[in-house]
Amino acid sequence: MAEHELHSHHNHNYGHQQKDDEYYYSTSKVLAVLTLFPIGGVCFLLSGLTLTATLIVLTISTPLFILFSPILVPAMLTVVFTVTGFISSGAFGLTAFSSMAYIVNFFRRMTRGRRGGGSVHEQVDYVK
Secondary structure (H helix, E strand, C coil): CHHHHHHHHHCCCCCCCCCHHHHCCCHHHHHHHHHHHHHHHHHHHHHHHHHHHHHHHHHHHHHHHHHCHHHHHHHHHHHHHHHHHHHHHHHHHHHHHHHHHHHHHHHHHHHHCCCCCCCHHHHHHHHC
8 A cells, every 4th residue: 555655646647658667776776775775874984083082182281382382372373364365376376377367368369359359348248
């Protein structure tokens, strides 16, 4: 009875013929679930172990950080500011290079009379 209810509930044609076999899971789908379920479990296990290890190490190292904070905090700030400066410098340089390349290509298109030359509004429409 329950199997009949399952088929009658899902037996909609929607304009095309469907076979009753389509309602059963294929072997590849079952194998995919059986393969991915243990992999997901292992990943959750590793995630939990990593979180536990992180909390243990943080609990042990917090007193050391407090003890050595007059040395570590200025050193950490120096490293953070240095890395931030290098990353910002690279980002600004890349932005400048991209802007210059766009301007050069813009003037090349204007002088050659290609489509896309002209006003900024036409350029925005061309990019869209």
